[in-house]
Every structure is written in C-alpha cells, then in structure tokens.
Amino acid sequence: MTAVADASPAPAAGRRPGRQRPGGPAARRRAIGIALAAGALLCVCLASIVLGSKPIPLAEVVDAFTDPGAGGENVRIVLDLRLPRTVTGIVVGVALGLAGAVIQALTRNPLGDPGLLGVDAGAAVFVTVGVVVFGTVTPLQDLAFAVAGALVVTAAVAGIGSVRGVADPIRLTLAGIAVAAVLTGITTALMLLNPDSFHRLQGWKAGTFVERGWDVVLPVVPFLAASALLALALARALNSVGLGEDAATALGVNVARTRLLSVVAITVLAGGATAIAGPIAFVGLMVPHVARWLIGPDQRRILLLSMLLAPTLVLASDVVGRLVLAPGELPVGIVTAFVGAPVLIALARRARASAL
Amino acid sequence: MSVDFGAAHVVVRRGGLSARLHLRTLVACLALTAALAAAAIVALSLGDLPLSPAEVVTALFGADDGFAGTVVREWRLPRTTAAVLFGLALGVSGAVLQTLTANPLASPDVVGISSGSYAGGLVVIVLLGGGFTATAMGSLIGGLATAIAVYLLAYRRGVQGFRLIIVGIGLGAMLSALSTYLLLRARVEVAMTATAWGAGSLTPVGWPQLLPAAAVIAAALILLVVLSRPLHQLELGDDASHALGVAVERSRLALLVCAVALTAVVTAAAGPIAFVSLAAPQIARRLTGGAGISLAAAGLVGALLLTVSDTVAQHALPVPFPVGVVTVVIGGCYLVWLLVREARRTA
Numbered sequence: 001m002t003a004v005a006d007a008s009p010a011p012a013a014g015r016r017p018g019r020q021r022p023g024g025p026a027a028r029r030r031a032i033g034i035a036l037a038a039g040a041l042l043c044v045c046l047a048s049i050v051l052g053s054k055p056i057p058l059a060e061v062v063d064a065f066t067d068p069g070a071g072g073e074n075v076r077i078v079l080d081l082r083l084p085r086t087v088t089g090i091v092v093g094v095a096l097g098l099a100g101a102v103i104q105a106l107t108r109n110p111l112g113d114p115g116l117l118g119v120d121a122g123a124a125v126f127v128t129v130g131v132v133v134f135g136t137v138t139p140l141q142d143l144a145f146a147v148a149g150a151l152v153v154t155a156a157v158a159g160i161g162s163v164r165g166v167a168d169p170i171r172l173t174l175a176g177i178a179v180a181a182v183l184t185g186i187t188t189a190l191m192l193l194n195p196d197s198f199h200r201l202q203g204w205k206a207g208t209f210v211e212r213g214w215d216v217v218l219p220v221v222p223f224l225a226a227s228a229l230l231a232l233a234l235a236r237a238l239n240s241v242g243l244g245e246d247a248a249t250a251l252g253v254n255v256a257r258t259r260l261l262s263v264v265a266i267t268v269l270a271g272g273a274t275a276i277a278g279p280i281a282f283v284g285l286m287v288p289h290v291a292r293w294l295i296g297p298d299q300r301r302i303l304l305l306s307m308l309l310a311p312t313l314v315l316a317s318d319v320v321g322r323l324v325l326a327p328g329e330l331p332v333g334i335v336t337a338f339v340g341a342p343v344l345i346a347l348a349r350r351a352r353a354s355a356l
Numbered sequence: 357m358s359v360d361f362g363a364a365h366v367v368v369r370r371g372g373l374s375a376r377l378h379l380r381t382l383v384a385c386l387a388l389t390a391a392l393a394a395a396a397i398v399a400l401s402l403g404d405l406p407l408s409p410a411e412v413v414t415a416l417f418g419a420d421d422g423f424a425g426t427v428v429r430e431w432r433l434p435r436t437t438a439a440v441l442f443g444l445a446l447g448v449s450g451a452v453l454q455t456l457t458a459n460p461l462a463s464p465d466v467v468g469i470s471s472g473s474y475a476g477g478l479v480v481i482v483l484l485g486g487g488f489t490a491t492a493m494g495s496l497i498g499g500l501a502t503a504i505a506v507y508l509l510a511y512r513r514g515v516q517g518f519r520l521i522i523v524g525i526g527l528g529a530m531l532s533a534l535s536t537y538l539l540l541r542a543r544v545e546v547a548m549t550a551t552a553w554g555a556g557s558l559t560p561v562g563w564p565q566l567l568p569a570a571a572v573i574a575a576a577l578i579l580l581v582v583l584s585r586p587l588h589q590l591e592l593g594d595d596a597s598h599a600l601g602v603a604v605e606r607s608r609l610a611l612l613v614c615a616v617a618l619t620a621v622v623t624a625a626a627g628p629i630a631f632v633s634l635a636a637p638q639i640a641r642r643l644t645g646g647a648g649i650s651l652a653a654a655g656l657v658g659a660l661l662l663t664v665s666d667t668v669a670q671h672a673l674p675v676p677f678p679v680g681v682v683t684v685v686i687g688g689c690y691l692v693w694l695l696v697r698e699a700r701r702t703a
Contacts (some may be wrong), residue, residue: 111522159690165697170518174461175695179524182688183631183680188555193675206536262638325541334533341530345509348522 008057030301033294037308041090044315048086049078052068052318053327056082066145080213088212089315089332092273095224097310098231098303099269099289102332105238105299106262109169110289110347113268114150115281117176122153123274128187128201139219142275150271153179205332207280209318219273227268228307234262235300238311242299280333282340283310289343313339381644381653388643388656392440395663400428402671418443438561438569439679441661442622443632445573447658448580449595449618450633451640452611453651455587457520460694463634464619465523465687470630471531472502473616473623474554476662478535481550482542488565492572492624499548499620502527503612556629556680558666565625576614580651583611588648616698631687632658632665661686 032193050056056074063070064078096114102111114120130136135147157179161172191201237258240248242333248255278291291305313331321330364379367665399406400416405427415428450463464470476498480486486494506527510520535554539547553560580587586607589597594604608614636658637649644653662679665686669677 119602160695160699170522171695173525175521178688178691178695182685182692185684185688188681189677189685192677192681193673244364311581324537328540330537330540334536337533338530338537341533343524344460344526344529345523348519349509350513 004276016160016306030295034305034308036208037294037305037312041308041312042313044312044319045086045090046317047319048089048186049082049241052077054081067135070310075356084217085209085318086315087214088209088217088276089318090311091217091221092209092277093311093314094228094307095269095273096280096283096305096314097287099227099266099273099300100286100310101288101303101306102231102234102238102262102266102269103284104288104303105242106259106266107172108242109172110350111169111173111344112288113282113285114266114273115180115279115283116173116285116344118153118157118178118180118183119150119176119267119270120274120281121180121187122149122151122156123147123271124279125187125190126152127275127315128197130191131197131201132190135217139275142274143220143223143252146275147268150267150274151263153183154267155194204278206331207278207336208329208331210274210329210331211279211319217276217293221275226270227272230261230267230305231269232300232303234258235267238299242297278331278333280314280336282336282343283313285347286343287301287313289347299326361456363606378644378650381650384640384643384658385650385652388653388660392660392663393655395660396436396440399439399663399670400432402667403432404426409583434562434566436663438558438566438626438673439666440659441566441570441573442558442629442664443636443659444655444678445576445622445658446629446632446662447636447640448577448651448655448660449615449622451651451654452580452587452615452618453633453638454637455591455609455649456611456615458502458591459520460638461521461634461691462477462524463631464503464527465628465630465633466521467503467506469499469502469506469524469616469619470527470529470530470623470628471528471535472505472618473499474628475503475535475538476532476620477553477624478538478550482546485546488624489568492568495624496617496620498531499616499623502531503616538663550640551696553625553627554681555678556627557678559676561625561676569621569625572617576617576621577655579610580614581612583607584651587611587651590626592649625679627680629662629689630684632661632683635687635690636661638690 035156045299046058046061049057050062056078060072060074061078064075068075086311099114099119100112101152103114104110106112121145126145127136127142130141130145134141136142157172157175161168161175161177163171187201190203191197237248237253240251240253241255241258243251245255248258268283272286287306287310288302291302291309295301295305314336316333317335321332321335324330360551365376366382367601367641368375368377397409397412400412401409401526405424406517407424407428407517411424415425416433418425418429433645446464450465453462453464453469454460456462477491477495479490480494484490484494506520506524508529510523512519539550539554540676542550586597587599589602590604590607595606597604622629637654639661640648640653640657643657644650662683667680667681669679669682
C-alpha cells in the first residue's frame with residue numbers, strides 16, 4: 001500500500017463542499033488560519049528581539065529602529081545581535097519548512113524531513129570536509145559544499161530506501177537514519193582530527209543561530225529565495241504527483257521533470273539552511289503536517305502556510321533555548337528535537353502511517 | 357532413537373545434564389574465540405611500547421615482572437578486558453532483543469534504550485552527583501523506563517515491527533536532546549567528564565569501573581543461560597510456547613530486564629557505544645547458519661567487533677578516537693547494507 005491516502009486526511013473531507021464557493025466558510029477559515037499564522041510569526045519575531053539573556057524594553061527596541069544612530073548598548077544589542085539572529089531564524093525556518101513540505105509531497109511520505117532523511121547530515125559532512133580539508137571560510141563556499149552534500153545524500157538515501165523504484169516511507173526513514181549515523185560519525189572524526197576547526201564547527205553541529213551575523217546569512221539568501229520560488233512554482237505539479245505517477249502523467253504533468261526540480265529545490269533549501277545554522281531536525285517533519293491539518297490537502301496552500309509556520313516554530317524554539325538556560329543557551333536544534341520527536345511518535349502510531 | 361534435526365549436531369552428556377549442540381554453531385564459536393584471542397593479543401601489544409605477541413603472552417601469565425609486564429597488566433589489560441566484556445554484553449543484549457521482537461533492527465541502540473541509559477546516568481551525575489554505582493543504577497532505570505515506554509507507545513493492537521523502530525528512534529532523539537540539555541546546564545568540570553563519556557569511549561575505564569560492571573554482566577549472562585530455552589521457545593509464538601510449558605509473560609519480562617541490564621551497565625561504564633548490538637547478532641546469525649540467533653555466537657562477534665574497533669580507534673588513526681565513532685561508522689554501513697539486501701530480496 002502506498003501513501004496516497006495520506007494526501008487527503010480525514011479533516012479535509014468535511015470541508016470539501018465549501019471549497020466550491022469562493023468566500024464560503026472554508027475560505028474564511030483558511031483566511032483566518034493564515035492571518036493567525038502571520039500574527040504568530042510577528043509575535044515570535046518581536047519576542048526574539050525583546051527576550052534573551054538581557055531583556056530589552058519594547059520602547060527601547062522602537063527607539064533602536066527609529067534612531068539607529070544612537071549608540072546605546074541596547075541599541076547595539078538589538079541591531080547587531082538580535083535582528084540578524086531573528087532574520088537568520090526566519091530564513092532557516094522558511095527553508096526547512098518548504099524543504100520538508102516538498103519532500104513529503106514528492107515522496108508521498110508522511111515521515112519526510114530533511115533531518116530524518118540524512119540530507120542535513122550530508123550537507124554537514126561536506127561542509128566539514130570543506131573546512132577541514134579545503135580550508136573554506138566564506139558562507140558561499142559553505143553553501144556550495146552543503147548543497148553538494150545534500151544532493152549526494154538525497155540520491156543515496158533514495159536509492160537505498162526504494163524497492164524497484166518505489167520509495168517506502170519507513171524504509172526511506174531508516175535509510176536516512178543509517179546514512180546520517182555514518183556521516184555524523186565521519187563528521188565527528190574529521191573534527192577530532194583537526195582541533196582548529198573543532199571550535200568553529202562544535203557549536204554549529206548541534207544547530208544554532210549564535211554568532212550568525214549578516215555576513216553569514218545574506219550571501220545565502222538569494223539562492224534560498226530562488227529555490228523557494230521554484231518550490232512554490234512546483235506546487236501544482238506536486239498536487240498531481242500526489243495522485244500517483246500514472247494519474248499525474250494523464251493530467252499532463254511531466255513527472256520526471258517535477259521530480260528533478262523538486263530534488264533541486266529540496267537540496268538547495270536544506271543545504272542552505274544547514275550551511276547557515278547547522279543540521280536542525282524535525283522542523284520539516286512537523287510543519288507541513290500542521291499546515292495540512294489547518295488548511296487542507298492542496299500543496300499550494302500547504303507550502304505557503306509552511307513558510308509562515310516553520311519560521312514561527314524555529315524562532316519560538318530559539319527563544320525557548322535562550323530562556324531555559326539563561327545566561328547560557330540551548331542550541332535551537334535541541335529544542336526542535338525535543339518538540340518534534342513526539343510528533344514523529346504520534347505519526348508512527350497513526351494506523352495509516354504504520355500500514356504504509 | 358535418533359531424531360533428524362535437519363542439521364549436524366553433537367550431543368554432550370555429563371552426569372545428569374545433556375546438551376545438543378548445533379555443530380556449525382560450535383565450530384563458529386570456537387573460530388570466533390580464537391579470532392577474539394588473537395585480536396586481544398594484538399590490542400595488548402600495540403601502543404607507545406610495541407611488544408611482540410610472545411612478550412604479551414609471557415607478560416599476561418605473570419612470567420615477566422619487568423616493565424613490559426607492568427605495561428601489559430596494569431595499563432593495557434583493563435581496556436582490552438573492557439572491550440571484550442562490553443562487546444560480549446552488547447552482542448548478547450542485541451541478540452535477546454532482536455529475538456524477542458523478531459526484528460533484526462530492534463537493538464538497544466536503535467530503539468533508544470542506549471539513549472535512555474545515557475540520559476538516566478546523566479541525571480544521576482548532573483542532578484544528584486552520584487558515584488559509579490549510583491550512575492549505573494540511573495542508567496539501568498533509564499534504560500528500563502525507555503524500553504517500557506517504547507513498547508507501550510508502539511503498542512496498538514499488537515506491536516508492529518517498524519512502528520517499534522520509529523517510536524524508538526523518536527524517543528531516542530528526545531532523550532538525546534534531554535542529555536544535551538543536562539550537559540549544558542551542568543557545571544563545567546562535570547560536563548567535561550560527561551561529554552567524554554557521551555561519545556562512547558573505553559579510555560576512562562579502569563579496574564574500579566570494570567569489576568562491578570563485570571559482576572553485573574556475569575549475573576545477567578548466567579541468568580540468560582537459564583532463559584535461553586524459553587527465549588527460543590518464544591520464537592515459536594505465544595500460544596506454542598504456552599503449550600510447551602513456558603510462562604510467557606514472566607520469561608519475556610526477565611529476558612527484557614537482562615537485555616536492558618547488559619546495555620545499561622556498558623553505557624554506565626563506557627557511554628553509549630552505537631551499533632555493536634545491532635550488527636553482532638546478525639553477523640553471528642549468518643556465521644552459524646541456524647534459524648535463530650545463537651546468544652554465544654552473538655556475544656563473541658560483539659566482543660570481536662568492539663575489540664577490533666577499539667584497536668582501530670586507538671592505533672590506526674593519527675589521533676586516538678572514542679570507539680563509539682568507529683562503531684557508528686561500521687554499524688551504519690552495515691545497516692545500509694542490510695536495507696539494500698532486504699530491498700533486493702523483496703524486489
């Protein structure tokens with residue numbers, strides 16, 4: 001049995017009649033959902049700027065933006081530390097959410113996540129090789145290595161996890177975990193071999209936004225933006241692919257091209273996020289499920305909503321990570337793992353997922 | 357009267373006891389023991405003071421009271437003993453769990469029991485500040501609690517194999533996150549020791565940790581000798597084992613406790629050493645060629661794997677590595693191969 005069933009979970013069925021009438025209750029509900037998600041994102045952005053080891057009153061935050069020239073300590077904290085960090089969170093969140101949504105749509109796999117499938121680990125090991133062996137320093141070099149690693153691992157995991165060209169979700173997950181284990185071992189070994197790079201990579205390895213200034217984020221943004229647009233452009237084709245390969249072909253979708261472009265989008269998004277912040281698992285797993293539950297099975301809406309929900313989750317996790325250990329920090333990847341693992345368990349418990 | 361069991365076997369009778377031994381298993385175990393002895397001697401001979409195998413043997417049996425004797429007996433022997441014993445424990449633990457669940461992937465490291473033991477030990481170290489015994493107890497409780505939680509969470513009108521694995525992986529990820537949190541909030545000195553431990557390393561193991569661990573391992577292994585008959589009868593299914601006079605639930609619980617105790621005590625002493633308990637039973641099964649997994653063969657393969665991995669981690673690389681880094685690479689490759697092979701068979 002395949003995962004086709006998963007593309008149309010039960011909640012969608014009740015709203016189906018409403019979808020015929022634009023402006024009906026379903027449309028209103030969708031609009032409210034999107035408005036709420038956008039509101040939540042704004043709130044966590046604000047929290048991410050205000051909260052931290054030194055809380056900064058809202059009035060001073062406003063001052064910092066209206067009068068950036070004032071050289072007070074709080075102004076510098078807001079503009080030089082918290083703002084780039086918040087933007088990093090948004091960029092990484094959008095990339096991870098979209099990557100997860102595209103993986104789930106393409107493989108019709110409810111357990112799809114760039115972290116679980118080893119894509120992050122592949123990017124990480126290539127970045128480490130770059131740092132240790134080739135002495136890379138600039139964010140763009142990191143990005144190039146990360147995307148190459150993501151691509152290699154995506155191909156390998158898909159090959160290992162498929163039986164006669166059909167990717168079985170559980171087998172894919174296991175293949176991803178096995179490959180990730182090997183690659184993480186190699187990453188650790190490379191870091192131990194090279195004490196100089198150990199320091200640079202140690203914090204990055206757990207997934208963190210600490211010390212990610214504009215210089216790390218901005219060069220990567222154009223690539224991520226381009227692949228995000230690519231992912232959105234693929235949404236309609238992904239809807240058809242969700243019906244099965246034959247049906248998609250019959251509907252006039254070029255399945256092979258859709259698949260190829262999706263893999264490009266996934267690897268650049270996941271690789272870019274990893275290059276910036278290190279491997280962060282479970283965000284790509286959770287967010288598309290929540291989006292589908294809120295807004296129905298249409299990939300176009302799922303992708304859009306994932307772009308709002310994923311940065312919300314990532315930023316909220318980052319803020320929590322800052323607060324629970326203050327004045328120290330918990331890496332954001334640890335917080336998302338703690339929140340995301342129960343979601344994985346719940347998905348595995350679902351009758352449908354286990355019958356896949 | 358002789359019964360044809362379908363495979364060559366020998367019967368050993370001594371006093372009131374008799375045992376029927378599968379011939380190929382016996383041969384495999386003997387060969388593995390020989391290989392293990394060779395690997396241990398090589399491990400003992402390498403280091404800053406290279407020794408010949410003959411010198412190692414002389415030193416081992418106390419005939420050498422010079423410097424070489426001290427090096428071998430005092431410095432290198434604890435580590436090599438730990439590798440052999442812990443490998444044995446991990447291999448047997450994996451074999452018991454894989455047989456109980458009838459699933460080649462259900463080993464303590466994959467289903468999160470190692471992560472649970474590690475988190476349990478960390479709670480004791482970081483929050484309660486206990487010594488080795490307390491840490492070992494924490495590891496045991498953490499491992500058992502995780503095993504029970506995984507079983508209950510995966511239970512839904514029976515435990516289906518892959519669901520168990522995914523639930524275990526999820527719970528393992530959560531517990532690893534918890535461990536990282538505990539490490540980060542600990543005082544720096546505590547965190548340093550705990551981090552070295554977390555990579556899975558035999559470096560901190562000396563006689564003081566080894567002896568209590570060996571006692572627990574020995575107790576669990578003796579219990580398993582008694583339980584190995586019910587274990588293999590359970591493979592036939594609950595109803596059949598009932599009919600054969602096995603107390604199904606009680607045996608299963610006792611077996612689970614033994615398997616978790618073996619993993620937990622190794623984790624308490626050396627940290628989570630990944631993938632030995634996954635790979636060893638399956639390699640043993642292929643070597644012995646039987647239908648089930650022979651616990652003895654699995655233990656010996658585990659001991660051999662860990663001894664060789666530790667030797668590689670110590671001497672083959674420019675910098676000594678924690679052995680866990682080596683086993684994770686070997687075991688991960690093995691898991692990939694297992695998936696590929698299974699896929700080919702299904703296709």
